[in-house]
Amino acid sequence: MNLGSGALGEIASRAVSDYSNFLREYLIVGLFGVLAFATVATFIGLARVFRPDRPTAAKIENYESGVDPVGDGWSQSQIRYYIFALLFVMFDVEAVFIFPWAVGLEQFGVFGLVEMVIFIFILALGLAYAWRKGVLRWV
Amino acid sequence: MFAYAASLLAQVTLEPFNRPAIDWHAVAPELVLLAAGALITIIDLVGLERVRKLMPTLTSFAFLAALIPVLTLWSQEDELPRSLFDGAYVVDRYSLVLKGLFLLTGYVIALLSTNYMSEGDYYDSEFYQLIAASILGMLVMSSSRDLISIFVALELISIPAYLMAAWRKRDLRSNEAGLKYMLMGVFASAILLYGMSLLYGLAGSTKLVDIAAALSIGESKPLITLAIVFSVIGFGFKVSAVPFHTWAPDTYEGAPTPLTAFLAVASKAAGFVALMNVVIVAFPGQSDVVEPLMAVLAGVTMTVGNLIALRQTNLVRMLAYSGVAQAGYIMAPLAVYGTNVDRVPSAMVTYLVIYAAMNLGAFAVVIIAARKTGSAEISSYGGMFGYAPGLTLAMTMFLFSLAGIPPAGGWWAKFELFRVLTDGNRYLGIMLAIVLAVNSVIAAVYYLNITRQMWFLPTPDGDTSRIVTPPALQVALALTLLVTIVSGILPGLVSDISGSLQLALP
Numbered sequence: 001m002n003l004g005s006g007a008l009g010e011i012a013s014r015a016v017s018d019y020s021n022f023l024r025e026y027l028i029v030g031l032f033g034v035l036a037f038a039t040v041a042t043f044i045g046l047a048r049v050f051r052p053d054r055p056t057a058a059k060i061e062n063y064e065s066g067v068d069p070v071g072d073g074w075s076q077s078q079i080r081y082y083i084f085a086l087l088f089v090m091f092d093v094e095a096v097f098i099f100p101w102a103v104g105l106e107q108f109g110v111f112g113l114v115e116m117v118i119f120i121f122i123l124a125l126g127l128a129y130a131w132r133k134g135v136l137r138w139v
Numbered sequence: 140m141f142a143y144a145a146s147l148l149a150q151v152t153l154e155p156f157n158r159p160a161i162d163w164h165a166v167a168p169e170l171v172l173l174a175a176g177a178l179i180t181i182i183d184l185v186g187l188e189r190v191r192k193l194m195p196t197l198t199s200f201a202f203l204a205a206l207i208p209v210l211t212l213w214s215q216e217d218e219l220p221r222s223l224f225d226g227a228y229v230v231d232r233y234s235l236v237l238k239g240l241f242l243l244t245g246y247v248i249a250l251l252s253t254n255y256m257s258e259g260d261y262y263d264s265e266f267y268q269l270i271a272a273s274i275l276g277m278l279v280m281s282s283s284r285d286l287i288s289i290f291v292a293l294e295l296i297s298i299p300a301y302l303m304a305a306w307r308k309r310d311l312r313s314n315e316a317g318l319k320y321m322l323m324g325v326f327a328s329a330i331l332l333y334g335m336s337l338l339y340g341l342a343g344s345t346k347l348v349d350i351a352a353a354l355s356i357g358e359s360k361p362l363i364t365l366a367i368v369f370s371v372i373g374f375g376f377k378v379s380a381v382p383f384h385t386w387a388p389d390t391y392e393g394a395p396t397p398l399t400a401f402l403a404v405a406s407k408a409a410g411f412v413a414l415m416n417v418v419i420v421a422f423p424g425q426s427d428v429v430e431p432l433m434a435v436l437a438g439v440t441m442t443v444g445n446l447i448a449l450r451q452t453n454l455v456r457m458l459a460y461s462g463v464a465q466a467g468y469i470m471a472p473l474a475v476y477g478t479n480v481d482r483v484p485s486a487m488v489t490y491l492v493i494y495a496a497m498n499l500g501a502f503a504v505v506i507i508a509a510r511k512t513g514s515a516e517i518s519s520y521g522g523m524f525g526y527a528p529g530l531t532l533a534m535t536m537f538l539f540s541l542a543g544i545p546p547a548g549g550w551w552a553k554f555e556l557f558r559v560l561t562d563g564n565r566y567l568g569i570m571l572a573i574v575l576a577v578n579s580v581i582a583a584v585y586y587l588n589i590t591r592q593m594w595f596l597p598t599p600d601g602d603t604s605r606i607v608t609p610p611a612l613q614v615a616l617a618l619t620l621l622v623t624i625v626s627g628i629l630p631g632l633v634s635d636i637s638g639s640l641q642l643a644l645p
């Protein structure tokens with residue numbers, strides 16, 4: 001390792017050019033961020049400028065699928081639904097994979113069948129787990 | 140109309156489906172662990188409370204069983220590298236070393252969890268199944284050479300870890316740990332996916348080698364830069380690099396301590412493996428973009444981590460920040476991969492192996508000491524030499540290793556880093572080596588402060604009854620201590636295994 005003045009000078013000059021290249025390439029990342037903020041700000045700002053603003057009590061209520069909202073936004077929902085939602089996701093994912101598989105089943109043949117049985121077995125293990133551990137019971 | 144439709148249908152010829160040739164031996168470690176994990180779940184479902192006590196043992200055996208195919212693959216060295224799924228999955232010496240590391244780490248974590256989980260009124264059966272699932276993701280990660288399998292592996296690693304971080308569910312801090320870790324992790328995944336989508340858009344392929352080829356002829360440097368920055372940031376969260384480290388201290392402190400060890404060692408190592416796979420295989424020609432990014436990240440990470448660690452009064456938080464700093468050290472070789480790509484994987488894997496041993500060991504001591512003192516405050520370690528000399532000696536060895544003081548293994552790991560960084564006399568490498576050297580001195584202050592507490596200061600509450608170490612923790616301590624000491628005294632043994640590793644191209 002030679003750290004004489006020549007080598008140091010060379011290292012330093014290389015550092016300067018490295019650094020400016022470095023900045024130039026990262027400039028685009030910054031521009032990208034600015035653009036993202038600017039786009040959102042423009043759209044929201046334009047809407048604010050152009051739209052008429054005549055609020056009534058009914059208008060500024062939260063939109064809740066047409067049903068009148070009851071209580072405030074921080075109301076708690078029943079935690080028991082959460083577990084059923086999770087189990088639903090399991091079957092949902094299962095269906096997502098089974099539909100394309102079913103379309104190609106003729107081609108896949110026995111290999112495809114075995115693969116799908118393994119896949120469903122692993123998912124069914126999750127259901128068996130939920131059942132055995134009493135998750136399905138409405139306590 | 141119908142005739143036209145019929146003629147269209149007639150043109151559709153069903154291409155015969157050819158079952159992809161699968162090298163079963165090459166994926167045997169993953170399959171063994173998957174089967175063992177399913178078996179453990181079934182045993183748990185059948186036996187419920189009756190088999191609860193068996194779970195840690197069964198899980199340990201699952202890890203050791205999965206280690207057997209790793210060893211048989213290693214012994215057939217002339218058949219390596221084995222490439223599967225059209226090059227998306229590669230089994231080479233590099234990935235085998237990492238698989239061995241992850242499986243042994245999983246084994247030690249199971250040992251560390253045994254008493255912690257059974258004594259604390261937790262759902263412990265699930266804990267072990269989730270550890271096994273997470274380790275399975277790490278095995279997949281070691282071999283992944285494809286964006287999709289890397290992402291799936293990353294999620295398989297992370298999602299069980301989010302759950303386990305909140306395992307002490309009656310403790311608010313554990314809830315906070317799980318929530319913070321999950322929110323930050325999901326955020327990181329989103330950024331990573333954005334980077335990956337840009338890479339796919341540039342290359343039209345998810346395979347890392349194809350991406351490398353497409354980037355090398357790519358015209359749009361800004362877009363390439365953007366894709367690289369986003370991907371690196373995504374992995375930066377996983378390895379807790381500054382400024383993406385904010386989740387680490389709170390998560391480490393709130394999570395159950397065995398899981399903290401798991402996050403600090405296994406999960407972090409998996410993040411580095413992903414980073415290495417992507418940077419070395421997919422960005423070989425983009426060193427002008429990646430190197431400065433890595434140099435800045437590594438330098439900032441080690442400096443910030445060490446400076447904050449200096450002020451900690453809780454040992455687990457201190458280890459968290461020291462882990463942030465260590466992440467900076469491990470990342471450093473990637474700042475010179477453009478010229479030293481042959482030596483970067485070896486240096487990083489060597490560091491990961493030794494880091495795993497010394498950090499797991501330090502956490503083992505924390506868990507053992509907390510069984511008596513019930514605290515992880517640094518002051519509670521005062522005077523430990525008086526009533527637990529063996530434990531104090533072991534902890535001293537781990538802390539010396541973390542600080543890089545011979546004879547413990549850490550010095551060799553750091554030496555390898557310096558060798559890679561200074562090789563080739565490059566400005567970035569030498570600057571980073573200087574930063575690393577300065578940081579090693581800063582780090583020594585807080586590591587040695589703990590040894591000072593243990594050796595010289597009085598016991599805070601005067602309770603000098605002996606510490607009882609259960610057998611599982613004794614084995615964990617012995618294993619990690621053995622690796623830490625042997626790797627320091629006979630570094631040749633480590634470099635026989637982790638030296639001259641290359642990422643094989645499919």
